[in-house]
Amino acid sequence: EVQMLESGGGLVQPGGSLRLSCAASGFSFSRYAMTWVRQAPGKGLDWVSTISDNGGPTYYADSVKGRFTISRDDSKSTLYLQMISLRAEDTAIYYCAIYQQLGPMDSWGQGTLVTVSS
Amino acid sequence: EIVLTQSPATLSLSPGERATLSCRASQYINMYLVWFQQKPGQAPRLLFYGASNRATGIPARFSGSGSGTDFTLTISSLEPEDSAVYYCQQRAFWPLTFGGGTKVEIK
Numbered sequence: 001e002v003q004m005l006e007s008g009g010g011l012v013q014p015g016g017s018l019r020l021s022c023a024a025s026g027f028s029f030s031r032y033a034m035t036w037v038r039q040a041p042g043k044g045l046d047w048v049s050t051i052s053d054n055g056g057p058t059y060y061a062d063s064v065k066g067r068f069t070i071s072r073d074d075s076k077s078t079l080y081l082q083m084i085s086l087r088a089e090d091t092a093i094y095y096c097a098i099y100q101q102l103g104p105m106d107s108w109g110q111g112t113l114v115t116v117s118s
Numbered sequence: 119e120i121v122l123t124q125s126p127a128t129l130s131l132s133p134g135e136r137a138t139l140s141c142r143a144s145q146y147i148n149m150y151l152v153w154f155q156q157k158p159g160q161a162p163r164l165l166f167y168g169a170s171n172r173a174t175g176i177p178a179r180f181s182g183s184g185s186g187t188d189f190t191l192t193i194s195s196l197e198p199e200d201s202a203v204y205y206c207q208q209r210a211f212w213p214l215t216f217g218g219g220t221k222v223e224i225k
Contacts, residue, residue, distance in 0.1 A: 037162075044203075045207070047214040104164070104174060106163070106164035
């Protein structure tokens with residue numbers, strides 16, 4: 001069974017940092033691109049970042065470019081999101097998921113809540 | 119950036135009725151569109167990829183169509199468990215973008 005388990009969320013002050021992790025299992029992690037999507041409380045889905053398979057290109061939403069860094073450790077089947085200079089508007093549930101431009105693979109974790117507040 | 123406009127914002131229908139949800143892209147995206155269903159307190163669930171390819175385990179009452187700039191998600195006969203918010207996402211160009219969602223309410 002394909003599973004994602006996000007962790008690392010919490011309460012952080014504006015300007016602070018957090019690193020999110022997503023432990024994947026049940027599939028060949030290294031063969032797939034991976035993505036982070038967030039959802040602010042009561043709002044819609046918001047794409048954050050995607051990393052290609054095999055250490056390929058990374059992509060970011062303009063709203064997080066220069067502040068967030070996506071990375072992966074294929075040996076640990078784990079996806080990361082390093083977040084710095086956090087703002088109140090980054091408050092959201094952060095989900096990790098498999099990404100395919102044109103394919104059926106889809107599995108999301110339960111999400112991890114990031115709250116940016118003083 | 120490609121803007122996806124979903125309509126209507128809310129759809130309130132009775133069980134057994136047909137639901138038609140629209141997603142319009144601001145630029146040509148070929149067939150690189152996916153649909154998600156999200157129920158309260160749950161993660162999104164993929165319904166369709168490539169605009170019209172049903173994902174694993176999705177009931178046949180759901181269908182996806184369209185290409186280019188206009189896309190449609192149809193639920194042929196609503197069931198109570200179809201109450202959810204439905205999102206489209208384009209995967210043709212970076213940055214990826216989502217539509218604002220359509221909330222389907224079952225009367």
